[in-house]
Amino acid sequence: MKTKKMLKGVMIGLVVAAALWMVGCSNSSRSEGSTLDKEVLVVGMDDAFAPMGFKDQDGNITGFDVDLAKALGEKLNKEIKFQPIDWTMKETELDSGNIDLIWNGYTITEERKEKVTFSAPYLKNRQVIVTLSNSELNSKADLSGKKVGAQDQSSAVSAMEKDDELYETFDGGKAITFEDNNQALMDLQAGRIDAVVADEILVRYYIELKGEDKYKILEDDFGDEEYGVGMRKGDDKMVEAFNEAFKTMSQEGKLKEVSEKWFGEDITIIK
Known part of the structure; x- marks a missing residue:
């Protein structure tokens, strides 16, 4: 009887240890490295937020922020994937690793700064x-x-x-x-x-x-x-690369080009 109890205790201990190891690996895989190291960047968006990001009559995702994200992908040599999400869960989606960027008319607020790191602001609203x-x-x-x-x-x-x-x-x-x-x-x-x-x-x-x-x-x-792009807390490498690419895009006239396409004038604020 005693031996059975001891074996049962050992088995429970092993199961708990394995579970903790798996959680540790999961957290480690999400926290180690930078989003910048990925080949594909997933943009989380509300696909009914025209003209920033929305589905056109043919069901294609388009919009001002969509065009900016595509241009940024070219600048960083990354593939951009757009992922419609439940907007009420945007920070959770980012933190869990399901998306890499929150980018769709995302307003910078003090409350949100506690959950994400923002890019430099690029538009007033x-x-x-x-x-x-x-x-x-x-x-x-x-x-x-x-x-x-x-x-x-x-x-x-x-x-x-x-x-x-x-x-x-x-x-x-x-x-x-x-x-x-x-x-x-x-x-x-x-x-x-x-x-x-x-x-x-x-x-x-x-x-x-x-x-x-x-x-x-x-x-x-x-x-x-002001609008900004949300990135995971602590990913300074990604934030720095993002802001530098955005600044270069502005200097090269890309932000002005996209803004004039959607708004008829340059309303961006990155110079």
Whole structure:
């Protein structure tokens, strides 16, 4: 009986040791080396965030950030693979190694800096308020008691939460969140919500496609921000190479070329 208990104890010990060894190997494989050492870089993106990254009518992934990522891949001699992800899980996807870069209108915030290392900022943006053209809403204060939509886990929600006194007066005490901005804007068009707070770059592109006479952007907004590319914490080698390549692309006119293609002018801020 004693021998059986001893053998059982040894077996349990071996199983636990093996499990710990496997976890250690897993963590080691993710933490050792740099993303820069990989031949293929996986870009995690929200594929419904026009014009930064989205699927066109033929189902092909395209957009401003997509073109920039492809150009960066050429500069670093890397193959770029685009991976649509659940945007609410973007930092988890990066940390687990499922993706190598978060690149799709990714706003730099202090909260996100705790989870990722950002590239140098490359684009400015605002969190604007959009309503239907016949709406009686004309200011931030008018949002009190109204149904306000935004993308879940987006910087739009974070920006509104900072204005907590106003935010808590929204219908329901908070914003109504959606999987992506397109769904929020569709609910606005259908009259199910009263306003949407979203990135100005996306909103203006959407309005241009759907008809500028149908919507209005209020003068008030929820603040300025900048876009950056998210990389794994501690991967200084990748961050340094990325920023250097971006700077070279700017000096060579590539950022200007891509920006003019999508926006009609150079709105990038890397010089």
